[in-house]
Amino acid sequence: MVMRLHTLVVLVEDHPGVLNRVMSLFRQRGFNVHSVAVGHSETTGLSRMTFVIGGDDRMVEQVTKQLYKLLEVVKVTDVTAENLIQRELALVKVAATERTRADVMRLATDIYRARFVDATPDSLILEVTGPSDKIDSLLTMIRPYGIKEVARTGLVAMVRGSGSTRLTVVQDAVA
Amino acid sequence: MVVTKPVESSPTPVAEPRQAAAARPRNGARVLCEALVREGVDTIFGYPGGAVIPLYDVLPEYPRLNHVLVRHEQGAGHAADGFARATGRVGVCLATSGPGATNLVTPIATAMLDSIPMVAITGQVAQQFIGSDAFQEIDITGITLPITKHNFLVRHAADIGPTIQKAFHLASSGRPGPVLVDIPKDVLLAQGELAPAEPLELIGYKPTYTPHRRQIRLAAQEIRNARKPLILAGHGILLSGAMDELRTLAERAQIPVALTLLGIGGISQQHPLCLGMVGMHGFAHANRAIHEADLLIGVGMRFDDRVTGRVSKFAPNARIVHIDIDPAEIGKNVETAVPVVGDARQALAMLVADVEELRHEEWIAEIDDWRQTPPYRPLGNETVLQPQFVMERLSELTERSAVVATDVGQHQMWAAQFYKCDTPNHWITSGGLGTMGFGVPAALGAAIGRPEAEVWAIVGDGGVQMTSFEFATIVQEHANVNIAIINNGYLGMVRQWQQLFHDRNYSETFISQPDFQMLATAYGIPARTVTRREEVDDAIVWARATDGPTLINFVVDQEMNVYPMIPSGGSFGELIEKGE
Numbered sequence: 001m002v003m004r005l006h007t008l009v010v011l012v013e014d015h016p017g018v019l020n021r022v023m024s025l026f027r028q029r030g031f032n033v034h035s036v037a038v039g040h041s042e043t044t045g046l047s048r049m050t051f052v053i054g055g056d057d058r059m060v061e062q063v064t065k066q067l068y069k070l071l072e073v074v075k076v077t078d079v080t081a082e083n084l085i086q087r088e089l090a091l092v093k094v095a096a097t098e099r100t101r102a103d104v105m106r107l108a109t110d111i112y113r114a115r116f117v118d119a120t121p122d123s124l125i126l127e128v129t130g131p132s133d134k135i136d137s138l139l140t141m142i143r144p145y146g147i148k149e150v151a152r153t154g155l156v157a158m159v160r161g162s163g164s165t166r167l168t169v170v171q172d173a174v175a
Numbered sequence: 176m177v178v179t180k181p182v183e184s185s186p187t188p189v190a191e192p193r194q195a196a197a198a199r200p201r202n203g204a205r206v207l208c209e210a211l212v213r214e215g216v217d218t219i220f221g222y223p224g225g226a227v228i229p230l231y232d233v234l235p236e237y238p239r240l241n242h243v244l245v246r247h248e249q250g251a252g253h254a255a256d257g258f259a260r261a262t263g264r265v266g267v268c269l270a271t272s273g274p275g276a277t278n279l280v281t282p283i284a285t286a287m288l289d290s291i292p293m294v295a296i297t298g299q300v301a302q303q304f305i306g307s308d309a310f311q312e313i314d315i316t317g318i319t320l321p322i323t324k325h326n327f328l329v330r331h332a333a334d335i336g337p338t339i340q341k342a343f344h345l346a347s348s349g350r351p352g353p354v355l356v357d358i359p360k361d362v363l364l365a366q367g368e369l370a371p372a373e374p375l376e377l378i379g380y381k382p383t384y385t386p387h388r389r390q391i392r393l394a395a396q397e398i399r400n401a402r403k404p405l406i407l408a409g410h411g412i413l414l415s416g417a418m419d420e421l422r423t424l425a426e427r428a429q430i431p432v433a434l435t436l437l438g439i440g441g442i443s444q445q446h447p448l449c450l451g452m453v454g455m456h457g458f459a460h461a462n463r464a465i466h467e468a469d470l471l472i473g474v475g476m477r478f479d480d481r482v483t484g485r486v487s488k489f490a491p492n493a494r495i496v497h498i499d500i501d502p503a504e505i506g507k508n509v510e511t512a513v514p515v516v517g518d519a520r521q522a523l524a525m526l527v528a529d530v531e532e533l534r535h536e537e538w539i540a541e542i543d544d545w546r547q548t549p550p551y552r553p554l555g556n557e558t559v560l561q562p563q564f565v566m567e568r569l570s571e572l573t574e575r576s577a578v579v580a581t582d583v584g585q586h587q588m589w590a591a592q593f594y595k596c597d598t599p600n601h602w603i604t605s606g607g608l609g610t611m612g613f614g615v616p617a618a619l620g621a622a623i624g625r626p627e628a629e630v631w632a633i634v635g636d637g638g639v640q641m642t643s644f645e646f647a648t649i650v651q652e653h654a655n656v657n658i659a660i661i662n663n664g665y666l667g668m669v670r671q672w673q674q675l676f677h678d679r680n681y682s683e684t685f686i687s688q689p690d691f692q693m694l695a696t697a698y699g700i701p702a703r704t705v706t707r708r709e710e711v712d713d714a715i716v717w718a719r720a721t722d723g724p725t726l727i728n729f730v731v732d733q734e735m736n737v738y739p740m741i742p743s744g745g746s747f748g749e750l751i752e753k754g755e
Contacts, residue, residue, distance in 0.1 A: 070379070
C-alpha cells in the first residue's frame with residue numbers, strides 16, 4: 001500500500017463540538033492529520049472541513065467510513081485524484097533590515113506573488129497564498145533572512161469545473 | 176414545656192399534597208419524564224444526586240416509570256445493558272453530574288463495544304457554572320465522545336423532547352449503541368412543554384437496511400461456487416431478529432453455522448448444522464472449519480481479534496462475504512471479496528430467495544468427523560469439583576433455557592462452551608470490552624426486564640467482588656436472580672496466561688475472598704456452598720425451587736484451564752487442544 005497525502009473534503013452540520021468529534025475520531029483511531037481548515041459552506045447550517053491526511057488507500061477508506069458514522073457528518077469526498085484548485089494562506093514575519101529588505105521583497109513578490117502587509121525597521125509581514133508546496137518553497141527561500149513567525153491556515157480545495165463536493169443528493173431529497 | 180401543634184392557618188410551608196403537583200408549572204424535569212414515557216420507557220436504573228434532584232422531585236408523578244435504585248452508577252449502566260439484551264428494548268440509566276456520570280463510563284463503553292441500545296441520562300451543573308470547575312461538574316459529553324454512538328448536551332427545556340426522541344432513535348436503529356443525554360440542572364428547572372413528536376431530520380444519519388441487490392447476487396454466486404462454505408453468525412443476527420432467516424439459509428444451502436461469542440442464541444446449538452462458538456476459546460472443530468473453509472459468510476459480526484487470531488493466517492483458503500449494517504466494519508480487519516451493507520435479516524432473506532437448494536455432504540461429513548473429538552472436559556474426582564461439570568449440569572437442569580448473564584474470564588468461556596444456550600437474547604455477556612463486574616448487575620437488569628424468566632448470573636470469585644454491592648438491589652427488587660459463583664480463588668484467566676506464557680509467575684492473581692455464603696446471607700439472599708460433584712444437582716434444583724434470589728458458591732478446581740485455546744495473536748495451527 002502506498003502512503004501518500006489525501007485531501008478529504010467533509011461537509012458537516014454546523015453544531016457546537018463537531019470539530020471536536022471529528023478530531024477525536026482521528027486521534028482515537030490513530031489517523032495522521034497534516035492540516036485542517038474549517039469554515040462555513042454555501043449552504044446555511046453546513047460547514048466545510050478540509051483535511052489533509054497521510055495514509056494508504058485502505059486507511060483513507062476507513063477514515064471515510066468512520067467519519068460517516070458521526071451523526072453530523074453529511075458528506076465525505078476524497079478529492080485527491082480530482083483536478084483541483086488547492087490553496088493555503090500563510091502570514092510570515094521575516095527579519096528584514098535596511099540592507100536585506102529589498103532582497104526579501106523581490107524574492108517574495110517576483111517568484112511567489114506574496115504581498116507585504118506590514119513593515120517595521122527590522123521586520124516585514126508577508127501574505128502568500130497557493131498550494132502548500134509553494135508556501136513550503138517560499139519558507140525555504142526566505143529562511144536565511146530569519147523567519148520570526150509563521151501562521152498557516154491549512155489547505156482548502158475545490159474541484160474544477162462541474163465536479164463538486166456539494167450536497168446534491170441530500171439537497172434533492174430534502175427538496 | 177408545652178408543645179403546641181401548628182395551627183391550620185400556620186404560614187409554615189408544609190409538604191404539598193401530590194395531587195397539587197400536576198398544577199405546578201411544567202418544567203424540564205416533567206418534560207423529560209413525559210418524553211421518556213412517550214418512548215415507551217417503563218424502567219430506569221438510576222441513582223440520585225444534586226444535579227438531578229429536580230428530576231427525582233417529579234419522578235413519583237409518573238408511576239409508569241419504574242425507577243430501580245441501584246447501589247452504584249456502574250450497576251445502573253450494566254443493569255440497563257442487561258435489560259436491553261434480555262428484552263431487545265432500549266435500556267435506560269440515570270446518574271447525577273460529576274462522579275455519577277463518570278461511574279457510567281465503563282457501562283457505556285461496554286454497551287458501545289457490543290452494540291447495545293442504551294440511553295444514559297446524566298445531570299449536569301447549571302449552565303451558568305459550566306466551564307468553571309464547579310462542584311460535581313465534569314465534561315461528560317467530552318469524556319464519552321469516543322464511547323457513545325452520539326451524545327447531547329441539552330441547552331433548553333424545549334429541546335428535551337426532540338433530543339430524547341433522537342436519542343432513542345439513534346440508540347435503537349442501524350447498528351445500535353449507547354447515546355448519552357446530559358441535562359444541566361437549570362434546564363430541568365426551566366419552564367417548558369413537551370412538543371409533539373415530529374419526524375426526525377437527521378441528514379447525516381441514514382443507516383442502510385436493504386442491501387444492494389447486486390451485492391446479494393454476487394454473494395449468492397460465491398455460495399454457489401463454494402465447496403466448503405461456512406457461516407459466521409454474530410450479534411447482528413439477534414439484533415436484527417434474523418434467527419429464522421439464518422436457519423433457513425443454512426438448511427437450504429446446507430451451510431454449517433459457527434457462532435461468535437455474542438452470536439450465541441442466533442441458532443440452536445442442538446441444530447445439526449450449528450458448530451458452536453469459534454475464536455480463542457472456540458471449539459476446535461469450529462475453528463478448524465474456518466481454517467478449511469473456501470467461503471466464509473460473516474453475518475452481523477466484525478472479525479474481531481478474539482475471532483481471527485493472527486489475521487494473516489485466518490481462514491487462509493476462504494473468500495469472504497461480509498454482511499454488516501455498519502459499512503466501517505467491512506474491510507476493517509479482513510479483506511472482503513463481497514461486501515454487503517445492510518440489515519442481517521433482510522440480507523439473509525434476500526439470499527434465501529436467491530440461492531437454490533445446495534448440498535455439501537462431503538464438507539459436512541468432514542466437519543462431523545472432527546466433531547468426534549469432544550471438547551476438553553476433565554472428569555472430576557471425589558475431591559475436586561470441575562467447573563465444566565457445573566456448567567454442564569446447569570445447562571441440563573435448566574433445560575438450556577435460562578437467561579444467563581456472565582462476568583468475564585474463565586467461567587465466561589466455560590459457560591459459552593458448556594451452557595448450550597438455545598434461545599435468542601438469553602445469553603448476556605460482555606464480549607468486546609470484556610468488563611469484569613458486568614455479570615451481577617446485568618443479571619439484575621435482565622431479571623427486571625424479564626420477570627417471568629429464570630435468570631442465572633454466572634460469575635467468578637474475582638468479578639463478583641467488583642459489583643457484589645448490587646446484591647442489595649437484587650434483594651430490594653425481589654429480582655429472581657440465581658447467582659452461581661465459579662470460585663477458584665484466582666483471577667483465573669490471567670492466572671492461566673501466567674501459567675502458559677509467563678512461566679507460572681502468578682503475580683497478583685491469587686485473590687482473597689469473603690465467605691460468599693455469609694455475604695449473601697447478610698444481604699438476605701439464601702445461599703449454599705458446593706464443593707463436591709454429588710452436591711451440584713441438588714444445589715441447582717434448590718436454587719430453581721427457591722422463590723427470589725439465591726447464591727451458590729461452587730468451589731472448583733483452582734488451576735483448571737480453559738481449552739481449547741488459540742494463544743493471542745496465534746492461528747489455528749497453534750491451537751492448544753488440552754492441558755498436560
